[in-house]
Amino acid sequence: MLKLGEYQELTILRDTDPGLYLGNAEEDEVLLPHKYKPETFEIGDTITAFVYLDYEERPVATTLKPYVTLNNFGYLHCADVNQYGAFMDWGVQKQLFVPFKEQARPMKVGNWYIVYLYLDEQTQRLVGSSKTNKFLDNSSLEVEKFEEVDILVTHLTDKGANAIVNGKHHGLIYIDDIFEDIRTGDRLKAYIKKIRSDNKIDLVLQPPGYRSIEPNANYVLDELKAAGGFLPLHDKSDPDTIKNELGLSKKSFKKAIGSLYKDKQIIIKEDGIELIAED
Template identity: 70%
Template sequence: MIEIGQYNNLEIIREAVQGVYLADNEGNEVLLPNKYVPKEFKIWDTISVFVYLDHEERITATTIKPYVTLQNFGYLRCMDVNEYGAFVDWNLEKQLFVPFKEQARPMQVGNWYIVYAYLDEKTNRLVGSSKTKKYLSNENITLKKFDKVDILVTHLTEKGANVIINRKHEGLIYKENIFEDIRTGDRLEAYIKKVREDGKIDVVLQEEGYKSIEPNAQFVLEELQASGGFLPLHDKSNPEEIKNQLGLSKKLFKKAIGTLYKDKKIEIKKDGIELL
């Protein structure tokens, strides 16, 4: 079956004036317009295409990659607003429609929004919604501490960065755990710090605990080597100094130099750490 709003691997079955026709293994066909047809191809070649409805509501294929696919989230710019709703740029010729009823707040041209793409059952069109919370749930969480996850930053607050985890859950990176410049719309790899009893999930951008000691120790060792064998940082240094110079929290830094000290790789002095 050819799936609207998704990437499909289809076979080229015949040429036509307007392009080439593609088919799945059930015989369902879709047109790939001339402007997207590869310069070199053979009949029965398999090609990966994105399928959606064009301006005339016809099912069509494209080799252009959209910014968001079915049942996924994207950070999209509003390009137009009319009496029916808003239209956001998702990198295809036909802009993605976001009805007024699916807007968390009225969209304005030029602004950017986190948008979820879903299939409208009445029209069979891919439609957007900025009411993202209803597509997320923090029930039946199977994640655990130290799990590596994919996140999308949705907005920044005084507490930190709110994120969508694995396209399913809401989470938070507390500001004291942010040691790099992150912005709304960023897609990052992160780690689960804690899953609370009330379903809230704490996230960090660096591995913590026993899984992070060795990599950070190696990182500090490489920084020492690059700095001529000495760094003016130690276990009593200001956390901001450590963060600015190494991008590590003081807790992770102390664990790293503790490992290096035990392995007799460094000497901890009053004014810094030195390679042995």
């Protein structure tokens, strides 16, 4: 059976005027339109294609890369709205339909939204939903403290940046732990800082605790070298100054320079830190 909304390995069966007909092991066939044909091919070759429904609700294959695949989240642009719902640009020819009942708030043309792609069981059509919370669950977590995870930033608040963790859970990066410019729709690597008793997940963008000392130390060392061997920052510098200059919290900065000092790579002076010249 062809899998709508997913990449799949298909075999080239025959070449026709409309395009290549592809098939799977179950002898299901789907058309890869002429404009997506590879420059060179032979009958019997295997090709990776994405399958969805065309304007006539027929399965069709494409080699274009959609911005979201089945049972995953994407950050999509609203291209049109009519009396039935919204239509999103998702990287393939036919736009993705998001009915009004699946909109967390009324969508507007030109705006961007976090959208979940699923297969409607009644219509067997691919549908989008911006009601992302119903597709996330923190009751049984599949992550652990300090683990590296993939996140999708969903929205920013006064508390921090809300994010989807590994496509499954809710997470939050508190504002005090954000030291770089992040925006809704950003896909980033993050780390589990803490799992609370109610299974809420606290995230950070740098390895937490002692695990962050070494990478931050290397980062400060690189910044020192780029600045000619001296930075006007030290353990008594204003936290906002450190954050603006290096993107680090004062606590992380102090750990980093402490590590560099112990390794005898820097001198900590009253007006800044200085690189020790190599012999």
